[in-house]
Amino acid sequence: MSARVPVTAIDIAEIDSFDHETDVLVLGYGCAGASAALEAVESGADVILLERQSGGGGSSALSGGEMYLGGGTPIQEACGFDDTAEEMEKFLLAALGPDADREKVGLYSRESVAHYQWLVDHGVPFKPSLWDSPTWVPPTDDGLMWMGENAYPFYEIAKPAPRGHRVTSDGFGGKILMAVLSEAVEKSAIAVHSDTTALRLITDNGRVVGVLARHFNETVTYRARRGVVITTGGFADNKEMLAQHAPQLVGLSVNSDGGDDGRGIVMAQAAGAAVKHMSAGQVGISLVPGMMVRGMIVNNVGQRFINEDVYPGLVGQAALFKHNLKVWVILDEQAYEEVPVDERWGVQPHFVAETLEELEREIGMPEGALQNTVGEYNRFAADGEDPYFHKSERWLRPLRSPFAAIDVQRGMSPPELGDNGTDGGGAAVFTIGGLHTTVDGHVLDLGGDAIPGLFAAGRATSGLHSWGYVSGTSLGDGTFFGRRAGIAASR
Amino acid sequence: MSARVPVTAIDIAEIDSFDHETDVLVLGYGCAGASAALEAVESGADVILLERQSGGGGSSALSGGEMYLGGGTPIQEACGFDDTAEEMEKFLLAALGPDADREKVGLYSRESVAHYQWLVDHGVPFKPSLWDSPTWVPPTDDGLMWMGENAYPFYEIAKPAPRGHRVTSDGFGGKILMAVLSEAVEKSAIAVHSDTTALRLITDNGRVVGVLARHFNETVTYRARRGVVITTGGFADNKEMLAQHAPQLVGLSVNSDGGDDGRGIVMAQAAGAAVKHMSAGQVGISLVPGMMVRGMIVNNVGQRFINEDVYPGLVGQAALFKHNLKVWVILDEQAYEEVPVDERWGVQPHFVAETLEELEREIGMPEGALQNTVGEYNRFAADGEDPYFHKSERWLRPLRSPFAAIDVQRGMSPPELGDNGTDGGGAAVFTIGGLHTTVDGHVLDLGGDAIPGLFAAGRATSGLHSWGYVSGTSLGDGTFFGRRAGIAASR
Numbered sequence: 001m002s003a004r005v006p007v008t009a010i011d012i013a014e015i016d017s018f019d020h021e022t023d024v025l026v027l028g029y030g031c032a033g034a035s036a037a038l039e040a041v042e043s044g045a046d047v048i049l050l051e052r053q054s055g056g057g058g059s060s061a062l063s064g065g066e067m068y069l070g071g072g073t074p075i076q077e078a079c080g081f082d083d084t085a086e087e088m089e090k091f092l093l094a095a096l097g098p099d100a101d102r103e104k105v106g107l108y109s110r111e112s113v114a115h116y117q118w119l120v121d122h123g124v125p126f127k128p129s130l131w132d133s134p135t136w137v138p139p140t141d142d143g144l145m146w147m148g149e150n151a152y153p154f155y156e157i158a159k160p161a162p163r164g165h166r167v168t169s170d171g172f173g174g175k176i177l178m179a180v181l182s183e184a185v186e187k188s189a190i191a192v193h194s195d196t197t198a199l200r201l202i203t204d205n206g207r208v209v210g211v212l213a214r215h216f217n218e219t220v221t222y223r224a225r226r227g228v229v230i231t232t233g234g235f236a237d238n239k240e241m242l243a244q245h246a247p248q249l250v251g252l253s254v255n256s257d258g259g260d261d262g263r264g265i266v267m268a269q270a271a272g273a274a275v276k277h278m279s280a281g282q283v284g285i286s287l288v289p290g291m292m293v294r295g296m297i298v299n300n301v302g303q304r305f306i307n308e309d310v311y312p313g314l315v316g317q318a319a320l321f322k323h324n325l326k327v328w329v330i331l332d333e334q335a336y337e338e339v340p341v342d343e344r345w346g347v348q349p350h351f352v353a354e355t356l357e358e359l360e361r362e363i364g365m366p367e368g369a370l371q372n373t374v375g376e377y378n379r380f381a382a383d384g385e386d387p388y389f390h391k392s393e394r395w396l397r398p399l400r401s402p403f404a405a406i407d408v409q410r411g412m413s414p415p416e417l418g419d420n421g422t423d424g425g426g427a428a429v430f431t432i433g434g435l436h437t438t439v440d441g442h443v444l445d446l447g448g449d450a451i452p453g454l455f456a457a458g459r460a461t462s463g464l465h466s467w468g469y470v471s472g473t474s475l476g477d478g479t480f481f482g483r484r485a486g487i488a489a490s491r
Numbered sequence: 492m493s494a495r496v497p498v499t500a501i502d503i504a505e506i507d508s509f510d511h512e513t514d515v516l517v518l519g520y521g522c523a524g525a526s527a528a529l530e531a532v533e534s535g536a537d538v539i540l541l542e543r544q545s546g547g548g549g550s551s552a553l554s555g556g557e558m559y560l561g562g563g564t565p566i567q568e569a570c571g572f573d574d575t576a577e578e579m580e581k582f583l584l585a586a587l588g589p590d591a592d593r594e595k596v597g598l599y600s601r602e603s604v605a606h607y608q609w610l611v612d613h614g615v616p617f618k619p620s621l622w623d624s625p626t627w628v629p630p631t632d633d634g635l636m637w638m639g640e641n642a643y644p645f646y647e648i649a650k651p652a653p654r655g656h657r658v659t660s661d662g663f664g665g666k667i668l669m670a671v672l673s674e675a676v677e678k679s680a681i682a683v684h685s686d687t688t689a690l691r692l693i694t695d696n697g698r699v700v701g702v703l704a705r706h707f708n709e710t711v712t713y714r715a716r717r718g719v720v721i722t723t724g725g726f727a728d729n730k731e732m733l734a735q736h737a738p739q740l741v742g743l744s745v746n747s748d749g750g751d752d753g754r755g756i757v758m759a760q761a762a763g764a765a766v767k768h769m770s771a772g773q774v775g776i777s778l779v780p781g782m783m784v785r786g787m788i789v790n791n792v793g794q795r796f797i798n799e800d801v802y803p804g805l806v807g808q809a810a811l812f813k814h815n816l817k818v819w820v821i822l823d824e825q826a827y828e829e830v831p832v833d834e835r836w837g838v839q840p841h842f843v844a845e846t847l848e849e850l851e852r853e854i855g856m857p858e859g860a861l862q863n864t865v866g867e868y869n870r871f872a873a874d875g876e877d878p879y880f881h882k883s884e885r886w887l888r889p890l891r892s893p894f895a896a897i898d899v900q901r902g903m904s905p906p907e908l909g910d911n912g913t914d915g916g917g918a919a920v921f922t923i924g925g926l927h928t929t930v931d932g933h934v935l936d937l938g939g940d941a942i943p944g945l946f947a948a949g950r951a952t953s954g955l956h957s958w959g960y961v962s963g964t965s966l967g968d969g970t971f972f973g974r975r976a977g978i979a980a981s982r
Contacts, residue, residue: 007938008763099738244767244927247590247957270937272499272761276735279770301879303794322813366878368870372863379859387857388792436735446761447498466738 005199007263009271010212012204018223022048022191024489025211025224026231027198027264030058032458032478033231034181036441036486037190038122045226045490047190050213052197052259056185057178059233059256059430059459060475064137065173067119067479068092068147068472070163071112078128079144083161085109090158091149092464095314096473099277099466107439108464108480115480116165123180125168134289134309136471139342141168147470148311152390164472177475196220198264201228201271201454208271208453227453227489229441231482234431234459235262236281245278246431248321253411253428255284264460265434271454272445276462277433282469283316286411286426287329288347290339293395295331296377297408299323302360302369304377307389311470316427319408325426328363329406330370332399349404359403374399432469434461441485455489457482496690498754500762501703503695509714513539513682515980516702516715517722518689518755521549523949523969524722525672527932527977528681529613536717536981538681541704543688543750547676548669550724550747550921550950551966555628556664558610558970559583559638559963561654562603569619570635574652576600581649582640583955586805587964590768590957598930599955599971606971607656614671616659625780625800627962630833632659638961639802643881655963668966687711689755692719692762692945699762699944718944718980720932722973725922725950726753727772736769737922739812744902744919746775755951756925762945763936767953768924773960774807777902777917778820779838781830784886786822787868788899790814793851793860795868798880802961807918810899816917819854820897821861823890840895850894865890923960925952932976946980948973 024040026033029051041047051058070076071085089109093100108115120126127143138145145164148154167173185192195215202210202221210223235241236254241262243250254260269275287297289312296304297315306318319327336349353359360370378398380386386396409426435443435456442450443461457463463477515531517524520542532538542549561567562576580600584591599606611617618634629636636655639645658664676683686706693701693712701714726732727745732753734741745751760766778788780803787795788806797809810818827840844850851861869889871877877887900917926934926947933941934952948954954968 008936097738098741099734243590243957244765245769247588247768250589266937269760269765270763274735274760277738278736366871368867369879372867376859376863380857388860445499446757466734 007200007266007270009201009203012202012209015202015221018210018221020048020220021223021225022046023224023226024229024486025050025222026229026486027211028058028230028232028458028460029056029192030231030233030458030478031060031177031181031475032482033058033229034178034185035479035482036229036231036457036489038181038184038188039483039486040490041188041190043487043490048222049185049190049192050196050198051192051194053257054194056182056192057175057257059260060478061175061178062255062257063172063174063475064471065167065169065177066137066145066472066475067165067167068163068470068476069112069116069165070161071109073113073116073165075126075128075144075165076161079130079162081161083163085112087158087161088112088163091154094154094157095148095470096465096468100468101462101464103439104464104477104481108477111480118483119479122184124177126165127168130162134293134312135343136284136289136312137172138166141170142166143168147472148314151310151392152307174475198232198267201267203271206452208451224453226491227455229485229489230264230268230435230443230454230456230460231458231478232264232460233260234434235265236260236430238262245433246281249281249429249431252425255428255430260430260459268435268443268454268456272451273443273454274436274446275434276436277466280432280465280467280469281429282313282432283320284313284428285316285319285325286408287406288339288343288345290343291331291336291347291406292329294335294338295329295399297327297329298370298373300326300365302365302373304373304389307386307391309391309395313469313471317469320427325409327408329408330374331404333402333404334400336404347406350407350410351405352402354402356403359405363405431459432462432465434459437461437481439481439484440488441481442488455485457485498691498757498761500692500694503693503700506693506712509701510711511539512714512716513537514715514717515720515977516713517541517720517977518702519549519721519723519949519951520547520683521722521724521949521969522551522668522672522966523973524549524720525669525676526970526973527720527722527948527980529672529675529679530974530977531981532679532681534978534981539713540676540681540683541687541689541702542683542685544748545685547673547683548666548748550751551969552666552669553746553748554663554665554966555962556658556660556668557628557636557963557966558656558658559654559961559967560603560607560656561652562600564604564607564656566617566619566635566656567652570621572652574654576603578649578652579603579654582645585645585648586639586961587956587959591959592953592955594930595955595968595972599968602971609974610970613675615668617656618659621653625784625803626834627775627780627803628663629657632661633657634659638963639805642801642883643798665966689723689758692758694762697943699942715944717982718946720976720980721755721759721926721934721945721947721951722949722969723755723951724751725925726756727751727921729753736924737772740772740920740922743916746919746921751921751950759926759934759945759947763942764934764945765927765937766925767927768957771923771956771958771960772920773804773923774811775804775919776807776810776816777899778897779830779834779836781834782822782827782838782897783820785826785829786820786890788818788820789861789864791817791856793856793864795864795880798877798882800882800886804960804962808960811918816900818899820899821865822895824893824895825891827895838897841898841901842896843893845893847894850896854896922950923953923956925950928952928972930972930975931979932972933979946976948976
């Protein structure tokens with residue numbers, strides 16, 4: 001946030017004249033902003049889309065490109081999976097809780113097939129083939145993946161079906177998604193104003209009627225006759241806001257385009273908006289899920305703490321929030337060799353040893369720590385059981401010498417950390433909390449009433465989530481609730 | 492929060508006339524409000540103190556009565572401990588972090604001896620005798636206690652000295668503290684308006700100039716010529732706010748007088764105030780520290796996770812935030828017998844067994860889980876070592892049959908949970924986050940500027956803390972920064 005520019009809303013009386021006027025003004029050209037603008041223009045509204053960067057894309061374009069969709073999409077059906085909105089809803093409430101937004105999750109699940117169709121109609125490509133192993137992003141161009149639906153405890157809560165729909169891509173799919181949406185924007189009557197940063201809201205008797213922005217060194221004012229839609233992203237790039245609201249995320253790498261400074265959130269707060277779940281974060285940790293699932297992940301005294309076949313983002317949250325990222329992947333030679341080469345992302349173990357005694361000494365764990373943990377693991381794995389954390393039998397077998405360890409805190413190279421990723425201590429994060437909105441994108445004030453003229457979607461809002469997170473729910477809720485906000489704002 | 496009464500600030504133009512007028516208006520008669528009012532009146536200001544209950548005390552009166560003080564107080568010196576402000580500051584930054592407020596912690600540490608003297612001058616009793624074992628509150632009337640300063644890792648970070656100054660009392664000391672401060676208030680010219688709930692701030696061109704309140708069914712308006720001081724406590728009693736900001740605290744017992752509804756925080760936010768660390772909480776769990784420290788605490792797969800001699804509130808935070816309160820105290824008969832009867836608080840083990848195999852079966856842990864953990868513990872304890880979690884040698888010895896277990900989630904009776912405590916799933920909590928204030932109690936807006944006329948202290952603010960917590964820092968920062976806010980507001 002440019003701390004020197006006040007964030008407080010300006011009264012319309014202080015504005016002599018507006019430089020631009022439109023029906024709907026959308027702030028931020030990521031997936032939520034593009035979706036909002038498209039629906040608004042398709043509803044017959046005049047639309048201007050502001051973007052601080054020179055072109056569209058935002059953090060969405062740097063993401064893996066997963067979209068959490070289900071309830072029986074054509075992709076799921078083609079891959080042989082039955083699914084219903086009810087099972088999808090049950091999974092999401094469990095995976096994103098506690099206090100996931102029930103109304104948003106319910107609507108999102110019930111309308112997921114229709115949303116899939118909207119995306120396809122706008123040119124977003126999905127491929128009907130399954131990647132069937134835990135991963136951040138498939139190393140192939142497979143279009144369907146598990147997000148931990150088949151792992152404990154989720155398979156007990158909801159009938160499992162893979163719901164990670166990955167935009168078809170050779171590598172990360174976010175850039176494809178944004179290329180497609182941008183093409184639709186370009187073909188439309190939406191006016192895109194790039195290099196333009198929204199700084200303050202303009203209000204008229206409590207109603208949001210416009211925005212004061214900066215275009216290079218120039219101040220520009222926008223009048224929005226029907227509504228302003230904030231889709232400016234989260235606040236992972238704002239160290240001060242992180243320290244105030246999500247201190248455990250400070251000092252790590254960030255998954256963003258560098259513009260997730262929280263300004264949109266604060267600007268709305270200064271106009272009375274409420275926020276939710278500001279301490280929540282997605283945590284991508286530096287490990288290869290295919291290696292972890294064939295071995296184990298342990299903390300700094302050699303204890304396992306989660307079933308390694310769950311969605312890796314949940315492992316990341318546990319590793320950061322419960323073990324301060326002091327975690328190691330322990331595996332044996334057989335496990336390493338079993339991971340297909342294209343799924344290894346070039347990662348090599350940091351320690352190799354003939355015995356666990358030697359390995360724990362090299363890592364600096366208490367003498368006996370790994371011997372005990374691996375001993376217990378092996379004792380049950382021989383029977384295909386894991387009474388401690390319930391990893392699936394598919395991934396269980398006794399680990400045998402020689403052993404190896406990966407020190408997650410040492411970090412690894414991209415692409416796991418995103419194109420923008422750097423080695424920031426073994427994890428790359430973004431924020432999940434934000435503005436409190438209704439299912440129609442209305443921004444609520446501190447008393448729970450909608451602020452007239454103000455809408456929001458994407459990571460500037462607290463979306464489906466409370467503290468939990470699975471991939472695909474950001475591009476998912478960004479596009480889905482971005483569309484709804486665009487429709488509501490154009491009324 | 493009474494959701495039906497708007498929280499937005501009212502413009503002074505809408506107020507026909509004020510029912511009351513004063514220099515300084517203090518909202519909330521807990522320790523922070525009393526301290527603010529006393530300093531304001533001693534500075535020569537007219538002061539009105541509003542309290543929603545029929546009498547003063549607030550949640551402060553229900554607390555244990557510990558005050559975190561150090562740097563060489565007469566009590567520390569009488570008990571034979573050297574201490575400095577520097578060591579106190581180092582401890583607090585480590586125990587309350589990450590992102591503890593450096594400026595507040597520094598000032599609080601440097602002026603701690605003077606603050607002790609102010610308390611004594613106002614009649615607060617402290618006794619120069621040490622309770623030398625981990626506890627929530629001494630079962631005796633001892634006046635000095637450890638808050639984990641002598642436990643790992645803190646003894647490596649700062650030279651240990653006990654700094655828990657417990658107001659002399661037969662039982663909880665909070666009621667004594669508030670009785671003494673209330674007596675000082677009564678002797679002063681402060682006007683106390685009880686049964687009066689502040690609902691909205693009144694502003695004049697961005698400056699806070701008064702409050703709209705409710706006295707039974709009547710609306711009452713107050714004009715504050717110099718400043719309004721918010722000391723209305725946290726939001727542990729407001730389930731909606733908990734779910735939005737601290738979802739992990741939902742559904743537990745609450746340490747409060749029932750009035751910690753967050754209204755003061757929201758009222759200030761609606762006038763532009765910023766908040767910090769809203770997800771943080773103190774967690775008092777249902778166990779006897781004297782039993783835990785002689786045995787161990789484990790999670791639901793029998794793993795230890797902390798050195799049991801640390802301040803029990805840090806154990807509580809780890810138990811709730813990292814293990815969802817699914818934790819058990821494991822001890823043997825000798826450990827139980829060694830705990831003095833008056834320190835047992837009537838707690839009996841829920842499970843007793845001759846063997847660990849039997850005990851883990853009864854609890855429902857994986858077969859071998861406790862055998863392994865206790866085996867490792869005993870192997871090192873025989874040599875007075877704990878390479879896993881570094882519990883002090885003083886508390887280490889091999890545990891021997893017969894064994895027992897306490898299921899923390901089953902809860903226990905008061906007094907551990909506070910006078911207001913009920914069995915809410917094994918923990919009683921309160922919130923630590925709140926309004927963003929300066930060391931002088933000025934409430935900051937979202938751009939970091941002080942809101943003219945608005946001050947705050949106590950648990951309505953984010954005080955010294957980030958996420959960590961030790962007892963004594965709430966009564967401590969409430970009285971200390973309450974005093975400073977009262978002085979600043981009276982200028």
